[in-house]
Amino acid sequence: MGGWRLRPDDRPDVGVRCHHVRVSTTLTIDDHLDALRTSVARLLDVAANAPQSTPVPTCPRWDLRALIAHVVMVHAWAAENVRGREGPPARTQTELRRSDEDLALLLAAGADDLVDAIRTAPAEAAAMVFLLDAPPPRAFWARRQAHETTIHAADALSAALGRMPxxxxxxxAPALAVDGIDELVQGFLPRGASRWRVDEPFSIAVVPTDADVAWTLDISAASVEVDTTPRRNSPGCRFSGTAAELYLGLWNRGGDIRQSGRPGTLEMWHAVQRVRWS
Known part of the structure; x- marks a missing residue:
């Protein structure tokens, strides 16, 4: 059920993009950095109260120490990108996990460093971005790391609970969840060739019950296209729930999405829509 699937010594499988176009978000950089800090605090709270050997149900191959090592690595990698790759490369998850260092301390310090890198970067900073509809790099990395860390805080909670939260x-918060759904369906999903193996094209409507927004995903064997305008015709399938339920479920961290229409679509989603490190 993991979202980011990482082979420990590898870098993320991302296409480098150095320009930007429209991005659908009403949140500010400060909003995203506040969300990042909140999620780091939740991760640290779990780390303070659970053994690091605790399994992570939402990432079956990881224990809590591997999860924290991953977040430490990703934060360092993000800060490195924001600063233009100055200094030594970020240590791999394997190196961090196998060290005898206090990873909770590294997580706290690394998050502070990432926030500082984003806050002090010039508005016109040139840095890698890798999603469609990406905002300028400074805003991109604030948004991406807010959701990266929020999803992994849910992973940590699953370790504490022994089940999916x-x-x-x-x-x-609903606003953060809406923003995260939008980043996923408009940023990640349309990249590259479709992984959906379908005989006939169909559509999925993603409809939060607590927000005045919706997305329609047009799925074919060749591509995934996203539309945010109202549709007169009913789509082949509808995913509904609160924004937070949809956010977690679409990232494979929750089981509260309600499906109607085309049978088996949610199960197919969980099988094919995974953001991976390779």
Missing amino acids: TAAESAI
Whole structure:
């Protein structure tokens, strides 16, 4: 059920993009950095109260120490990108996990460093971005790391609970959840060739019950296209729930999405829509 699937010594499988176009978000850089800090605090709270050998149900191949090592590595990698790759490369997850260092301390310090890198970067900073509809690099990295860390805080909560958390337990604000759904469906999903193996094209409507927004995903064997304008015709399938339920479920961290229409679509989603490190 993991979202980021990482082979420990590798870098992320991302296409480098150095320009930007429209991005659908109403959140500011400060909003995203606040979300990042909140999620780091939740991760640290779990780390302080659970053994690092605790399994992570939402990432079956990881224990809590591997999860924290991953977040430490990703934060360092992001800060490195924001600063233009100055200094030594970020240590790999394997190197961090196998060290005898206090990873909770590294997580706290690394998050502070990432926030500082984003806050002090010039508005016109040139840095890698890798999603469609990406904002300028400074805003891109604030948004991306807010959601990276929020999802992994849900992973940490799953370790503490011994099961997948509910949206209520994850305490994700609706506005942040809406923003994260949008980043996933408009940024990640349309990249490259479709991984959906379907005989006939069909559509999925993603409809939060607590927000005045929706997305329609047009799925074919060749591509995934996203539309945010109202549709007169009913789509082949509808995913509904609160924004937080949809956010967690679409990232494979929750089981509260309600499906109607085309049978088996949600199960197919969980099988094919995974953001991977390779």
